[in-house]
Amino acid sequence: MTFESFSFYLFSTILVGSALSVIFSRNPVHAALSLVLAFFTAAAIWLMLEAEFLAISLILVYVGAVMVLFLFVVMMLDININRMREGYWNYLLPAIVVSGIFLAELIVLISGRMVFEKPLEISAQITNEGNTLQLGRLLYTEYLYAFELAAVILLVAIVAAIALTLRRRKDMKVVSSSDQSSANRASRLKIVSMPVENGREREES
Amino acid sequence: MNFQLSDLYAISAEIFLLCGVSVILLLDLFLSETRRNVTYFLSLFVLVVTSVISLLVFDFEPRVVMNGLVVSGPLSATLKSILCGLIAIGLIYSKDYLQCRGLHRGEYYSLTLFAALGMMVMASSNHFLSLYLGLELLSLSLYAMVALRRDSGRSSEAAIKYFVLGAIASGMLLYGMSMIYGATGNLNIEAIVSSINSGNSDLNLLRLGLVFIIVGVGFKLGAVPFHMWIPDVYQGSPTSVTLLIGTAPKIAAFAFIIRLLAESLGHPSLHQEWSQMLTVLAVASLLIGNVVAIAQTNFKRMLAYSTIAHMGFLLLGFLTGSMNGYSASLFYILTYVFMALAGFGVILLLSKDGFEAEELSDLGGLSRSNPWSAFLLMIVMFSMAGIPPTVGFWSKLFIIQSVIEFESVWLAVVAVMTSLIGAFYYLRVVKIMYFDSNESSTTRIRYRAGLVVFSINGLMLLGMGLFPGWLLLLCQSLIQDSVRVF
Missing domain, CATH: 1.20.5 (Single alpha-helices involved in coiled-coils or other helix-helix interfaces)
Incomplete structure (x- = not known):
């Protein structure tokens, strides 16, 4: 066994294992962390295929940004795991149908090359x-x-x-400090000249 | 890779618009609330200049630039210029409405300009990639604008519907494009055409891709059975946004289907397929649009169903696949957008602070409170119904003529019968304006600039109806010179 095929099998095993653990782990945080591992190993496999740009962008974009955000949301949310798992087996039939279709597609794609007849070849450049x-x-x-x-x-x-x-909230009580220190008498105090009130008029009204 | 400076010259209108909107976006941050008018006038200025530049860099022969992503020719230049003009007129119509509702903000104007940029990209693209990117630029700006009135539940509902269905449509479109890529190995329209002509590409895969593309286009145009979003979005958005959605993007959509169906997939064996699919869409749109519009009491909703019917007419001309059919469709869409502009414009003009004049009953007694506007709205309604001295008559006539040339008389009969049904609800608007009295709701229109634009717009419909020849000639020569068919 060459080193190349050894590392391929190593990474593939980790990839499949972590992908399974995404599905089967009971804790959503563990599932998200397993997904990060799956992305890492997938990137490693891409690197072995000499697709280094895809590998780097997978790690930078998915692991670095998307999954961190995802984990953040999962940790912030108060998820009731027991309620989420209710009716888990009700999805069995649709799941079998969908995975059956996926399987059939994979078999068609891998076995016959029936759809695309031109083989893909990597140019020397x-x-x-x-x-x-x-x-x-x-x-x-x-x-x-x-x-x-x-x-x-x-x-x-x-x-x-x-x-x-x-949104700027209208009921916010924050005061800008520069406004406060630049305030002068005119902006705080307004002197209004009022007519002197007559006692007799008040009695009449 | 062969890049020349003249490539940049050909897309200078887009470059100017992008620079303009970036400047407006930045400048608006430093403007105080009271000087928001500066943003408004700058946006108008940028749109008008872009419109002029589009015409100045006119190429008399279609010329492919930017490595095959852009085509510059008479059709793209004219459509771009008209698009920018339309959006500018729409902004003038809506200024007063926006000010009353706290929507007179910098983001509204910059998103409008971004939408304009997306439409211009669509109108002049020669590559599936640029077609799609232009479409997304347009749609994203529109989704945001529909949701801009955040406190209204109806706006948010409309925005979510629009966004979800628009995303599905984009997905369908991409799926179809990817199949065409799989069959021909290219995304460039000319390369696709030569690949189909050489017979190397799998016709069955092309047909499958075609189905998805038609579904995507049907969603975007709002043709039955993909029309469900139109009434809700038209009713739920702020009327100024409805005016934007209902006018200029229709022209961009016309360019879109010209590039997709006529130019890249116009091969006779494929034309036969999409012509049948479009027949189903067109007949269903004509029937459902016109019949359901009768039951509406909301003016915006009624105009939404009328849009669906008009899109049916547009597809009728298109499905013939002939030069006459395309130019009839172009004539139809160019005249329709001006009718829609006036139709939604009058709702904007009649609306006041806290009052949306969007119910049909709100138009009652308009002939007494605003006799001139009532007269103009009557012209608009006559034009939409297709009653002779107005331009709507000619646009319907040319479409029916091209359908008869296509030797499917039954389609022409369907078109005429459904137009007759449609005439009922257009004339009902006229009846409400002139014979129903509802003095309390309408007052005199105070917004001068809007009234001037509305007068020009209404009289234009009459004028084009009296002299339709030049516009038809223009449409025919544009299609002849620009559309590269098989």
């Missing part, structure tokens, strides 16, 4: 230069327009998220 360079070159030259548009879409998402969620 990619293996020589590394796919990060290749992807970067394509993104910043040929697909520059699409890249910029995607950036604009992200900008819209930021603007929209802030516009929809930023």
